[in-house]
Amino acid sequence: MMLEQKATITSHQKIAPRVFLMAFASPQMAAQASPGQFVHLKPSAPGPLLLRRPFSINRVEGKNIFIMYRVVGRGTSLISSLPKGTEIDVLGPLGNGFEISRKYQEHVLLAGGMGLAPMQFLAGRLKAMKLESRFFYGCSCKKELLPCPTPGKVIATDDGSCGHKGFVTDAFLSRIDKFKKPVVYACGPWPMLRRTALICRQHHIDCQVSLEAFMACGVGACQGCVVKGVKEYVTVCRQGPVFDSREIDWEQESGL
Amino acid sequence: MKDIRTKNVDVSVEIAGIKMRNPVLAASGTFGYGTEYLPLVSPALFGAVITKTITLLPRAGNKPPRIYETPGGMLNSIGLANVGAKKFLAEKLPELLSRHPVVIVNIAGNTMEEYVELAGLLKGRPGISGIELNISCPNVRQGGVAFGSDPVQAARLTALVKKAIDQPLIVKLSPNVADIAAIARAVEQAGADAISLINTLYGMAVDIEKQKPVLGNVTGGLSGPAVKPVALYNVFKAGRAVKIPVIGLGGIMNSADAVEFLLAGAAAVQIGTASFVNPGTVKEIVNGLKDYCLKKGYSKVSQITGKLAL
Ligand SMILES: Cc1cc2nc3c(=O)[nH]c(=O)nc-3n(C[C@H](O)[C@H](O)[C@H](O)COP(=O)(O)OP(=O)(O)OC[C@H]3O[C@@H](n4cnc5c(N)ncnc54)[C@H](O)[C@@H]3O)c2cc1C
Ligand SMILES: Cc1cc2nc3c(=O)[nH]c(=O)nc-3n(C[C@H](O)[C@H](O)[C@H](O)COP(=O)(O)O)c2cc1C
Ligand code: FES
Numbered sequence: 031m032m033l034e035q036k037a038t039i040t041s042h043q044k045i046a047p048r049v050f051l052m053a054f055a056s057p058q059m060a061a062q063a064s065p066g067q068f069v070h071l072k073p074s075a076p077g078p079l080l081l082r083r084p085f086s087i088n089r090v091e092g093k094n095i096f097i098m099y100r101v102v103g104r105g106t107s108l109i110s111s112l113p114k115g116t117e118i119d120v121l122g123p124l125g126n127g128f129e130i131s132r133k134y135q136e137h138v139l140l141a142g143g144m145g146l147a148p149m150q151f152l153a154g155r156l157k158a159m160k161l162e163s164r165f166f167y168g169c170s171c172k173k174e175l176l177p178c179p180t181p182g183k184v185i186a187t188d189d190g191s192c193g194h195k196g197f198v199t200d201a202f203l204s205r206i207d208k209f210k211k212p213v214v215y216a217c218g219p220w221p222m223l224r225r226t227a228l229i230c231r232q233h234h235i236d237c238q239v240s241l242e243a244f245m246a247c248g249v250g251a252c253q254g255c256v257v258k259g260v261k262e263y264v265t266v267c268r269q270g271p272v273f274d275s276r277e278i279d280w281e282q283e284s285g286l
Numbered sequence: 287m288k289d290i291r292t293k294n295v296d297v298s299v300e301i302a303g304i305k306m307r308n309p310v311l312a313a314s315g316t317f318g319y320g321t322e323y324l325p326l327v328s329p330a331l332f333g334a335v336i337t338k339t340i341t342l343l344p345r346a347g348n349k350p351p352r353i354y355e356t357p358g359g360m361l362n363s364i365g366l367a368n369v370g371a372k373k374f375l376a377e378k379l380p381e382l383l384s385r386h387p388v389v390i391v392n393i394a395g396n397t398m399e400e401y402v403e404l405a406g407l408l409k410g411r412p413g414i415s416g417i418e419l420n421i422s423c424p425n426v427r428q429g430g431v432a433f434g435s436d437p438v439q440a441a442r443l444t445a446l447v448k449k450a451i452d453q454p455l456i457v458k459l460s461p462n463v464a465d466i467a468a469i470a471r472a473v474e475q476a477g478a479d480a481i482s483l484i485n486t487l488y489g490m491a492v493d494i495e496k497q498k499p500v501l502g503n504v505t506g507g508l509s510g511p512a513v514k515p516v517a518l519y520n521v522f523k524a525g526r527a528v529k530i531p532v533i534g535l536g537g538i539m540n541s542a543d544a545v546e547f548l549l550a551g552a553a554a555v556q557i558g559t560a561s562f563v564n565p566g567t568v569k570e571i572v573n574g575l576k577d578y579c580l581k582k583g584y585s586k587v588s589q590i591t592g593k594l595a596l
Binding site for chain 2 (some may be wrong): 031033034047073077078080081082104105121225243246247248249250251252253254255256257258260262263268285286
């Protein structure tokens with residue numbers, strides 16, 4: 031159930047160049063959140079920012095909700111300057127998260143760049159459910175590598191400065207025959223998701239992707255955050271952000 | 287404390303024969319079909335809910351991206367994406383009505399004939415308290431603002447739709463016109479029972495890295511605090527030109543903003559972009575209007591309307 035709350039930032043730190051990890055306290059949201067869902071937030075005090083900004087829930091610890099985000103523009107830059115103890119206004123948890131089913135034997139996670147954010151929550155949930163998972167994480171180079179406590183990851187960097195050289199989708203593809211009754215969950219930049227969706231289609235593997243779009247309302251009221259589905263436009267905030275990859279038209283250009 | 291306030295100030299209004307529990311309405315396109323914000327915000331909190339624009343046939347809307355924040359405001363190029371009249375009447379309207387709000391249906395068409403046919407479908411429908419005629423959408427190639435920028439066309443369409451319905455007719459005007467007073471007078475003479483303004487202002491944004499427009503539709507409509515002075519001006523000008531009630535909107539974020547519009551001549555206000563920012567804005571505004579009335583010694587919120595000293 032969607033809530034709107036004033037929440038206090040309980041920790042906020044820089045974990046990599048331009049990347050921050052923030053925690054805020056909300057027992058009610060923490061109790062309800064599921065992997066793949068997001069929060070729509072803004073500073074409580076009026077300021078230069080108008081709209082809220084959406085962030086995936088990175089993980090939940092007790093009453094705290096974590097988000098992990100990269101500073102890319104005005105909003106994220108302003109949010110990154112809010113110190114511990116500041117009150118923020120949070121709408122959430124929003125959207126449909128990943129669908130976890132026991133009918134699969136191996137749960138394969140693919141994260142590209144900031145797409146790591148929701149995957150840690152998912153990996154934790156799978157572990158708690160005692161489900162077998164494989165984690166692939168890729169980014170451009172060693173410098174961009176984000177700290178991620180999930181053990182046993184396969185790492186890929188575009189320039190080979192850490193782990194496998196190449197895209198995370200290549201590392202995944204090179205192992206694809208080894209998976210037993212797999213399902214794939216992916217989050218990352220559009221080209222990576224498109225490649226993942228195509229590979230999964232060719233190999234008849236079910237695949238869920240987490241998408242992004244500019245958002246206004248975050249609840250399905252404005253039709254602002256749509257992407258092209260195979261039949262019609264779909265709202266990322268309400269019908270997503272997690273979609274079955276077969277529902278998305280991968281020929282479209284990403285607007286972001 | 288709250289009870290005393292409620293007793294002392296009457297915030298209900300009646301506009302064009304539509305009785306509303308308060309003068310704060312949900313603006314078309316910003317509150318969906320009225321139920322999306324549940325359970326957080328009930329549509330019944332508003333004096334009336336104005337639905338997303340409905341067209342005769344479903345519309346997919348424009349190519350994304352469709353929204354972008356600009357300083358103090360936002361651009362949108364939704365393009366009247368909606369489920370179409372059939373599904374609206376069969377599914378969305380009953381769902382909304384089960385929550386007991388006053389419902390006003392906003393309509394648009396590509397041609398005058400389409401507007402009239404759609405209006406005919408709404409005639410006599412129980413639960414539809416009024417029709418808002420959208421002749422001011424900047425995001426569609428046909429219809430929309432094309433009918434709203436010419437007084438002759440606007441009047442013709444108003445008269446045709448008025449004849450086709452049996453509910454009060456509100457005509458929603460565009461600020462993208464040379465002479466707002468002329469348009470307002472034209473639709474009044476053609477039979478409009480009220481006017482609402484403003485719809486969004488033409489706008490655009492450019493991505494300098496990609497050297498491309500940010501919006502998939504290239505251009506869009508600007509809303510939010512950035513447009514408030516323009517909106518107030520238009521409400522003021524139009525209000526002085528007509529005798530029918532004026533519903534003001536554009537950039538209203540709080541009760542002080544709402545009071546400005548009422549003072550400038552509006553009988554009620556609508557909130558749009560503010561709901562995205564703070565879904566509960568409607569509550570804050572209604573309470574703030576009561577406080578303002580108490581402070582000024584008014585027993586009715588309608589006493590604020592047009593009180594501007596010139
Ligand atoms: C469901 C969802 C979950 C998200 N989760 C995370 C997350 O966990 N961590 C994270 O770092 N980011 C996440 N994002 C992206 C994040 O919302 C944007 O980076 C942020 O809104 C940018 O705000 P800004 O004001 O700093 O940028 P703006 O000044 O608005 O724009 C600056 C740049 O950011 C890009 N941008 C703006 N909005 C978005 C967006 N919604 N998605 C992608 N790029 C955008 C623009 O293309 C532009 O280049 C998520 C987005 C969605 C829709
Ligand atoms: C995302 C979005 C969608 C809108 N859709 C419609 C619409 O379908 N029909 C309409 O008449 N106005 C539409 N509008 C205009 C608003 O109803 C309103 O006139 C405008 O946004 C100014 O008010 P505001 O500044 O309070 O948002 C839309 C506005 C926004 C931001
Ligand atoms: S952000 Fe409004 S519909 Fe998704």
